[in-house]
Amino acid sequence: MGRTFHVIGAGLAGLAAAIRLSEAGEAVVVHEAAGQAGGRCRSYHDPALDMEIDNGNHLLLSGNHAALGYLRTIGAADRLVGPAHADFPFADLESGERWTLRISDGRLPWWVFDSVRRVPGTRARDYLGYARLLWPPRDAAVGDVVACAGPLYDRLLGPLLLAALNTAPPEGSAALAGAVLRETIGAGGRACRPLVARDGLGAAFIAPALDYLGAHGVTVGFGRRLRSLELTGHKVVGLGFEESARLQPDDRVILAVPPVVAAALVPDLTAPSQFRAIVNAHFRVAPPPGTAPICGVVNGTVEWIFAFPDRLSVTISGADRLVDTPRDALARTIWREVATVTQIGDTETLPPWQIVRERRATFAALPAEERKRPGARTAWSNLWLAGDWTATGLPATIEGAIRSGERAAALAAQ
Numbered sequence: 001m002g003r004t005f006h007v008i009g010a011g012l013a014g015l016a017a018a019i020r021l022s023e024a025g026e027a028v029v030v031h032e033a034a035g036q037a038g039g040r041c042r043s044y045h046d047p048a049l050d051m052e053i054d055n056g057n058h059l060l061l062s063g064n065h066a067a068l069g070y071l072r073t074i075g076a077a078d079r080l081v082g083p084a085h086a087d088f089p090f091a092d093l094e095s096g097e098r099w100t101l102r103i104s105d106g107r108l109p110w111w112v113f114d115s116v117r118r119v120p121g122t123r124a125r126d127y128l129g130y131a132r133l134l135w136p137p138r139d140a141a142v143g144d145v146v147a148c149a150g151p152l153y154d155r156l157l158g159p160l161l162l163a164a165l166n167t168a169p170p171e172g173s174a175a176l177a178g179a180v181l182r183e184t185i186g187a188g189g190r191a192c193r194p195l196v197a198r199d200g201l202g203a204a205f206i207a208p209a210l211d212y213l214g215a216h217g218v219t220v221g222f223g224r225r226l227r228s229l230e231l232t233g234h235k236v237v238g239l240g241f242e243e244s245a246r247l248q249p250d251d252r253v254i255l256a257v258p259p260v261v262a263a264a265l266v267p268d269l270t271a272p273s274q275f276r277a278i279v280n281a282h283f284r285v286a287p288p289p290g291t292a293p294i295c296g297v298v299n300g301t302v303e304w305i306f307a308f309p310d311r312l313s314v315t316i317s318g319a320d321r322l323v324d325t326p327r328d329a330l331a332r333t334i335w336r337e338v339a340t341v342t343q344i345g346d347t348e349t350l351p352p353w354q355i356v357r358e359r360r361a362t363f364a365a366l367p368a369e370e371r372k373r374p375g376a377r378t379a380w381s382n383l384w385l386a387g388d389w390t391a392t393g394l395p396a397t398i399e400g401a402i403r404s405g406e407r408a409a410a411l412a413a414q
């Protein structure tokens, strides 16, 4: 009998691993604790809005090559939409100013020298100061390497790094910030086009992945929570679900669960243990004509506004300060800002709304947490780890999760 690969967890890391293995003709079974796949990247029907929404708005950039490769494999590359160039409209709620950052396509950052393209109130030499962040000392925080103040920081670096790290940038890992900058702004506008799943994360990343796996004979079992790993000195020999499943001698296991779950299953595993929240607010209202698909907001509670055909959605990162704010008050504050930026006019009458607070949206991208991220290999010869929290070199993102799953699959298949 041939070997079987057991993938535990059907988030993007687990799905990416299963897809790679099934593509290579391996026998794969996926075990997912929840009743649906997608983990932190999923769509669902929301009763308050009576519409399908995502657990959170997810922004990708055109330089996310693993995410785009994953979508091509499952035939869903056309499910992400975005502008032809890296144009980012911004609004400043304090001053009322509006501008569009236009990052030029090529690697040479000539947009920095063009006052119409760069951030208003900044000079070309301000950008040079941040070049230090491209290759920073390994254990430093962003605030140790660059000044976290001034117009360029307030209007671009701060919002960009907060969104990417989901952690207040001054305390965030400079190494992770550097990786983000090298792969985005440092790679030129062609790598920075913003992309969103206009018809939802489920329709882009999850449903086509499940179809692909089904067509390749992969079973995805739902309601299958792994409770224990049966380990000998150097191998996993059994999987403890509600019932216990013995593994064949050549079977392999990829554990693609969140860090807290992995740490409970794998003895002596060092893994990130601090997390940061993300708050999303959704309003069922058609955006006024001409509303930008994504707009950055500074000097407000709101950080990014996403316009979908039938709703306006807001993302606030590193949002631990908001997790205990009464929902009603939060919705009102956010709606006032959204109505102002989109020029809807009536800032007091709320359309149907929903607030989604993910308390453990991502691990905290702090230097100390970065040091705790393990690689894919473990002390057990048939067990590998995957997930956005493993040592991908990137913050917790779709791109990192997919890369981790693909790496675990490549190692496990060797």
Ligand SMILES: Cc1cc2nc3c(=O)[nH]c(=O)nc-3n(C[C@H](O)[C@H](O)[C@H](O)COP(=O)(O)OP(=O)(O)OC[C@H]3O[C@@H](n4cnc5c(N)ncnc54)[C@H](O)[C@@H]3O)c2cc1C
Pocket (backbone or CB within 6 Å): 008, 009, 010, 011, 012, 013, 014, 031, 032, 033, 034, 037, 038, 039, 040, 041, 055, 056, 057, 058, 059, 060, 224, 225, 226, 227, 256, 257, 258, 261, 278, 279, 280, 358, 360, 361, 362, 386, 387, 388, 389, 396, 397, 398, 399, 401
């Ligand atoms: C609100 C929000 C907004 C975000 N915005 C962005 C963004 O704009 N851009 C971006 O790139 N990234 C964003 N992210 C991050 C991105 O969603 C994650 O990095 C990615 O989805 C993580 O995938 P994963 O497979 O590593 O983990 P998970 O999605 O957590 O998957 C783990 C899976 O394991 C399952 N599981 C847990 N325990 C067990 C068990 N014992 N047995 C079996 N299965 C188990 C879980 O149910 C889950 O399905 C955001 C995240 C959130 C929450």
